[in-house]
Amino acid sequence: MSSVFGKNTKISIFGQSHSAAIGVTIDGLPAGFKIDMDELHAFLSRRAPGNSEYSTPRKEADMPEFLSGIVDNTTCGAPLTAIIRNTNTRPGDYRNLADIPRPGHADYTANIKYKGFQDPTGGGHFSGRLTAPLCVAGGILLQILKARGIFIGAHICKIGSVSDKLYDPCNVSVEDLYCTSEKKLPVIDKEAALAMSDLILAQKAVGNSIGGAIECAIIGLPAGIGSPIFDGVENRIAQCVFGIPAIKGIEFGCGFEVAEMTGSQNNDDFYVDDNGLVKTATNNHGGILGGISSGMPVIFRVAVKPTPSIGIEQNSVCIPTNENTKLTVKGRHDPCILPRAVPCVEAAAAIAVFDMLCESI
């Protein structure tokens, strides 16, 4: 595997769903930053399972133990490692997964890649549980970014056919970014939230699941960040965000809508605002031109597939006998992963952005 991301600030994620622990090392943190542990816990609880009717009832504190890298909660320059012990596991649920791969999961591809030696319990290293250490790293970096005036937020912008209000791409505010962070369903529009809730619970009732999309915005990022051709803002955010399981697409600014636009529609006019700052009148470019931040809000959306673990019988194969078979996935699963994926997207964005900020040229 290659679970290390970053050039100057490197994030290394480890653990399997049911190994002794999962965790993360952040190498290259600036020394002297005091981590607000309450804020970190609040952030992590947004990702934690069991706190709403939309997620698996597997309930875990998921609060990290810090093994190194901090003294009195303040970074000391040494690599920071935090772990979360795995408890409350039910390995029996997954016993036959090594033999019969679950559709939509990594069971089959992991079996090929690791020649049958992969850890199948609970999805092993491919479990969504591995987003917990991603959020530990991201939660810390979000705090460091905030101290530098850079704010990141995300919300569910779509579940099924129901869409949320989008951020105002030119004027998204810190309040906008944070207004959904305490909601069970992090959605801006109340009506949309209700309709989404109905959709999710309807799928839950039949043992099925449903997908969606998440919108993320980064404000306060100075112009001039990103190193094209291959380490531009889109390249790096995309590389990091695809580390979140279930994400199948990413688009910046107008994204796939540009296919239907003309140049005069898509181009964002420059103007000098009342404070003498150069801005764009629209933000179809999503805050990135030529791979470099423009100073406008960075806006992107990701597509999140429905949880592949469903309670409905599916067709699969039995690897040892190489024959077709049926599979019914047991265990506890999220009917919709979107609410818990929102902080993961914020975390991944923070990780990518902070590493880019560390490039001095």
Next chain:
Amino acid sequence: MSSVFGKNTKISIFGQSHSAAIGVTIDGLPAGFKIDMDELHAFLSRRAPGNSEYSTPRKEADMPEFLSGIVDNTTCGAPLTAIIRNTNTRPGDYRNLADIPRPGHADYTANIKYKGFQDPTGGGHFSGRLTAPLCVAGGILLQILKARGIFIGAHICKIGSVSDKLYDPCNVSVEDLYCTSEKKLPVIDKEAALAMSDLILAQKAVGNSIGGAIECAIIGLPAGIGSPIFDGVENRIAQCVFGIPAIKGIEFGCGFEVAEMTGSQNNDDFYVDDNGLVKTATNNHGGILGGISSGMPVIFRVAVKPTPSIGIEQNSVCIPTNENTKLTVKGRHDPCILPRAVPCVEAAAAIAVFDMLCESI
């Protein structure tokens, strides 16, 4: 900038639109591969300007000179460097770009990042012209991949509101991949091609441009390729493909459609085919599960924004005076970049895939 991509096989791109030359170094090529120069030239000519009414009339041979890395057209293990001399340039067209940034271009962000020292002529290192060396590298790697039974092709799947037929995600063939490669408009469906042509020429007539989307497929990729969490197939293809200017989104398999799907709809059933091979009955996962190739065709689509250089007057700012102003971009531009972007997407995919194949674990 950071114009180097790859871990085991590194691609390093250099040059500006109007510098002495542009070029690429490929470090880490296997020794002993004989490059078919005719095939390479044919591939490069698909990206070259001036060969249809859809592109800028700037006509250049764009055939590379090889400085190193080959003996008798056969790779020798040393880094391969190929350059393309810049000729037929018209620097006068771009003289005031350093002062008045073109909307939708990198002029403004480059000016911030490089403090006014960037090369503004023709977009400098941000010019679409830099995709020529990308295609030199990609064209060579496509040949090496083909010799290993891995085939990559792409076509325009959308321009404006007109859509092309998509590849059959489970059964795309080598013929399907290559059937559009000699067309002026690389589109599968003839009716769609005609409609797209009308759209492009209509925008050209008014000095405007139009965007679109490209679909790419990779077949023959063995199951088990890709190193999640951060170097999985989606992560690496995305990081590389966003190196092509104008791309604003990427989606794999069903992509953003997953937002409207349930788990039972999106999950692809496994089955054993007549040859005893494990396949999936559908390919919503786009050949990638958990970041690892499944053996099914890898399918992705990218959104391509309309060429930002248009002949219509636009609002911009004068950097030295910090005042609003008007700008009319002169010079020769593509009314639609899609036809020339298709081989670039194939090249970027080949670069990402080959580097992943070089990982032995």
Next chain:
Amino acid sequence: MSSVFGKNTKISIFGQSHSAAIGVTIDGLPAGFKIDMDELHAFLSRRAPGNSEYSTPRKEADMPEFLSGIVDNTTCGAPLTAIIRNTNTRPGDYRNLADIPRPGHADYTANIKYKGFQDPTGGGHFSGRLTAPLCVAGGILLQILKARGIFIGAHICKIGSVSDKLYDPCNVSVEDLYCTSEKKLPVIDKEAALAMSDLILAQKAVGNSIGGAIECAIIGLPAGIGSPIFDGVENRIAQCVFGIPAIKGIEFGCGFEVAEMTGSQNNDDFYVDDNGLVKTATNNHGGILGGISSGMPVIFRVAVKPTPSIGIEQNSVCIPTNENTKLTVKGRHDPCILPRAVPCVEAAAAIAVFDMLCESI
């Protein structure tokens, strides 16, 4: 800091001398290798403190707990993380180190780099204790290499003015490599060992310490490994080995002796041996030509400085007052670090070699 090493197999080391734990993550291990835990413990005990009169009496088990990456002691492809809890610490010994840097230590430079926020207790991340996780990673990789017929061993070749017998550079055997591994002083020649012991104990008696040199050999490495110019065998071993604190020099083959040699003396003649294999008659090149392994034993030596922590009063400065002062280092220290550094050198060599083996081109 940048405590990550490797391209395909990445080693990430974390922890401070007196943090909750120290540890290592190995990302990119091949799946399916069963770790021999007894052998690993035996290897680690060679580095452990307290097992001879030459080392600090700080006695710790230093046996790792595996958090992830193995199932039934067998690698599963996921990142392997092992930690060692810190116990038996005496933080009081180091209390004033943040103010008065110890000569020869990283106290001063860490204070500058981390702006006073570094963890000063016990040397923090700069402690020799961090070689324990290095040895965990190296010990596992040594086993994997051995299974592939590649053997690595090292011995003290010099302490003060006393030299050990060197390996026969052309014919070093597996037995030669392992013959010192159970000795308190890993020295080949018994007379030399006695003389070295006297030297160490004499310095210990006066609260001083003494330096030395270590010779390492790698046998069974196939010809053709290493990727020059910058990832050749010397480049990579050197980069990794300088990660061991106290190492101030490295030389391959004849090393610094080449300064006094002519070409005809230094060049190693090629010949075909009785089995039809190409070998060199001498091995002045230390098994590396042009950065690539030749198939002959890889031989290198490193210089190890005397433990900087000594019981003798030294001159230093008081950082807060910026005045000269005196310092007497308290605590328990090795009068000679060489015995414990020998397995560290083997570990670093294994880490560098294994990563090079993972390059398929």
Next chain:
Amino acid sequence: MSSVFGKNTKISIFGQSHSAAIGVTIDGLPAGFKIDMDELHAFLSRRAPGNSEYSTPRKEADMPEFLSGIVDNTTCGAPLTAIIRNTNTRPGDYRNLADIPRPGHADYTANIKYKGFQDPTGGGHFSGRLTAPLCVAGGILLQILKARGIFIGAHICKIGSVSDKLYDPCNVSVEDLYCTSEKKLPVIDKEAALAMSDLILAQKAVGNSIGGAIECAIIGLPAGIGSPIFDGVENRIAQCVFGIPAIKGIEFGCGFEVAEMTGSQNNDDFYVDDNGLVKTATNNHGGILGGISSGMPVIFRVAVKPTPSIGIEQNSVCIPTNENTKLTVKGRHDPCILPRAVPCVEAAAAIAVFDMLCESI
């Protein structure tokens, strides 16, 4: 191969001895630095062949053509590529090298690694000629470093049994660093230079060659540079310097002498100097403690083996027949590579140091 070095500023070297050209790309240069071309040419001429009786008579201008990255000799932020055309080649001299490897050269190991497809003429990518692009990159970075108050110089400190005066490790001045740069033999002490000259010419007369050592100093480097454990100052300089062919050892500060020192001898006392700056009274640590620069001069020495190409008959093997044979190397060769290696060492040091400076944490 892996001819790319660096994290934030990447150097990519390409070319073979007798390919169309050799060259280098520097990716990640700061924009706005005006290169002094006369100074660069003067630097490169120190490495160029044919300018003294100590080197091969192969005479080449070796002045680079800049393909990209500069506008009016000023860096523009885009990757800088410079090439040197190969002329005055005599491929006939090397015709049988693919079959009969030269002792001490990479002919044999390259043949194994590249399966016979390597370019054998003139050593291909392994030729000392590839240090020309290394010096182009290094020469530019030396200028940028100088503008920031960081100066690097080197001299021959040993040839055969003759030693030069060493730099004063605590007080080496800019004048000291530059005092040898215009000498045919870059040696500080005149008597030593004469004796060395005699040694070289004596070996030249008999078709043999001789080795030596080079000392390099870096002054003005601020304290706090370097990222241990694996990207510390020693790690990075060593990794880069071993990219120079013929280097077989490197030592920092007292280097291998530490083996005979006690802690009280080797430790460098700290003191506050008359300007209130913290310094060390001696500089046995070579300006590096814990992998981080201390603010004292960084001092290192490298061992350079005698040119392996000698005019004396040697034993080798014939690869196609797998039989022993004799070989007499024809062609023009340096009886002593040291004079030309001195600027290469400066260049490699500059490349490593500049990349470390670009790390903002």
